[in-house]
Amino acid sequence: MSRKVSVQGRFAYEGLDRIVHERARLSILTSLATHREGLVFSELKQLCALTDGNLSRHLDVLKEAELVDIRKGYEGRRPKTLVRLTRSGRERFIEYLSELERLVKDAQRATEAGATPLARPHRLAADPA
Amino acid sequence: MSRKVSVQGRFAYEGLDRIVHERARLSILTSLATHREGLVFSELKQLCALTDGNLSRHLDVLKEAELVDIRKGYEGRRPKTLVRLTRSGRERFIEYLSELERLVKDAQRATEAGATPLARPHRLAADPA
Numbered sequence: 001m002s003r004k005v006s007v008q009g010r011f012a013y014e015g016l017d018r019i020v021h022e023r024a025r026l027s028i029l030t031s032l033a034t035h036r037e038g039l040v041f042s043e044l045k046q047l048c049a050l051t052d053g054n055l056s057r058h059l060d061v062l063k064e065a066e067l068v069d070i071r072k073g074y075e076g077r078r079p080k081t082l083v084r085l086t087r088s089g090r091e092r093f094i095e096y097l098s099e100l101e102r103l104v105k106d107a108q109r110a111t112e113a114g115a116t117p118l119a120r121p122h123r124l125a126a127d128p129a
Numbered sequence: 130m131s132r133k134v135s136v137q138g139r140f141a142y143e144g145l146d147r148i149v150h151e152r153a154r155l156s157i158l159t160s161l162a163t164h165r166e167g168l169v170f171s172e173l174k175q176l177c178a179l180t181d182g183n184l185s186r187h188l189d190v191l192k193e194a195e196l197v198d199i200r201k202g203y204e205g206r207r208p209k210t211l212v213r214l215t216r217s218g219r220e221r222f223i224e225y226l227s228e229l230e231r232l233v234k235d236a237q238r239a240t241e242a243g244a245t246p247l248a249r250p251h252r253l254a255a256d257p258a
């Protein structure tokens with residue numbers, strides 16, 4: 001008498017790419033998607049509220065995965081590190097987003113359906129019958 | 130001549146609760162939000178495409194944080210573990226979702242604005258001027 005609620009992996013969200021999903025990296029990638037011209041290190045640090053160490057560490061991961069491009073140069077005599085999304089970074093971010101939207105829709109449907117009666121509630125006995 | 134792009138923490142998404150954000154737990158919570166009557170262990174395992182070990186481990190974290198309620202009982206003579214969202218779990222999940230929607234909107238705006246010209250591109254010289 002088991003209910004048919006299970007569809008293999010229906011809520012697995014395999015498309016939530018682990019590299020992108022980590023919160024600090026998600027923050028960095030959204031900042032960069034919003035600033036196509038790129039952002040310098042100090043701007044990213046501020047927008048994402050990250051420490052130097054954390055930002056560096058996550059940028060290394062993103063660069064290793066070829067999601068961002070990092071160029072060291074100068075503005076006048078001051079060293080400046082410019083970070084931009086790569087083309088494949090942009091594509092992977094968009095793919096990630098579409099999976100995220102699927103999750104948000106599933107969850108919204110669930111949280112809005114709050115008042116509907118239950119189809120068939122689970123009943124558990126405290127002891128074997 | 131620095132641009133004014135930085136608003137402290139504008140893209141930090143502090144509301145992305147670390148307990149909820151982890152991918153497997155996000156999958157578990159969305160499944161549970163969608164099934165208010167609760168889900169038994171084997172159903173959750175299937176919906177989230179998780180192994181027994183992984184599901185147990187993440188359920189421990191969610192229970193510890195009081196996001197889920199776990200009841201061990203029987204259906205007939207068969208032992209059955211029923212998992213449900215708690216009231217506070219539901220509230221925290223809804224809060225998390227609203228931050229997630231903010232991120233999705235920011236990102237959509239960014240990715241749809243693909244073709245607009247750059248306001249003021251960064252220029253880096255290879256060497257100090």
